[in-house]
Amino acid sequence: MNPLTFYQAALDVVSDAVLAGDFAAYAAMIDLPYLVRTETAQLLVTSLDALRPTFDALHAGLKARGVLHYKRLARKAEYVRPDRIEGWHNSHMLDEAGFAMPSRHARQVIVHRGTSWLFSEAQYPITANSWPMTDAGLFADPVLWDGPRAPV
Numbered sequence: 140m141n142p143l144t145f146y147q148a149a150l151d152v153v154s155d156a157v158l159a160g161d162f163a164a165y166a167a168m169i170d171l172p173y174l175v176r177t178e179t180a181q182l183l184v185t186s187l188d189a190l191r192p193t194f195d196a197l198h199a200g201l202k203a204r205g206v207l208h209y210k211r212l213a214r215k216a217e218y219v220r221p222d223r224i225e226g227w228h229n230s231h232m233l234d235e236a237g238f239a240m241p242s243r244h245a246r247q248v249i250v251h252r253g254t255s256w257l258f259s260e261a262q263y264p265i266t267a268n269s270w271p272m273t274d275a276g277l278f279a280d281p282v283l284w285d286g287p288r289a290p291v
Contacts, residue, residue: 142216142217142218142224142226143213143215143216143226145216145224145249145256146213146216146224146226146228146247146249146256147212147213147216148256149168149249149256149257149258150211150212150213150226150228150247151211152164152168153165153168153211153258154209154210154211155209156168157194157197157198157201157209158198158201158206158208158209160198160202162191162194162195165194166187166190166194167255168255168257168258169184169187169190169257169258170250170252170257170258170259171184171185171186171187171190172184172185173185173190173258173259173260173261174259174260174261175260175261175262175263175270176260176261176262176263177262177263177265177266177267177268178264178265178266179266179267179268180267180268180269182267182269182270184270189270189271192271193270193271193272193277196271196272196273196274196277197272197277199274200274200277200278201232203274204232204234204239204240204278205234205235205239206232206233206234206239206240207233207234207235208231208232208233209230209231209232209233210230210231210233211228211229211230211231211245212228212229212231213226213227213228214226214227214228214229215227221251222250222251223248223249223250223251224248224249224250224256225246225247225248226246226247226248226249227244227245227246228244228245228246228247229242229243229244229245230242230243230244230245240278243263243264244264245261245262245263245264246260246261246262247260247261247262248260248261265277265279266279
């Protein structure tokens, strides 16, 4: 099946879970250990308990900024192995007037575990260097770089 289809479906489940504050649905989509790369660090999350504070900060931050739609649109995805998809997407956070935050490019990896595709890696254009991430780190202006854009 088309890797872009799997990647977009996974993005949609996680984005909806974050906006709704549904940690159980979010956590069900994460493969532990979960590697998060920022511009300044590589952070390894090894438990659901460790994952929760960053999820809560992201959910609360979206709500505090009036975000009504958290849409991550897949740009490209490719199989790097039969059980591993590397994908690139743009994140859009929209309030009732338009963009609540600048859009961002990101890269994530999903892996096939049993019957599910789960997120195992992420790369974001932010400078957070410790886990858990806070509102300040999650919602700072993105690093001014070209980001992990999809290869041409």
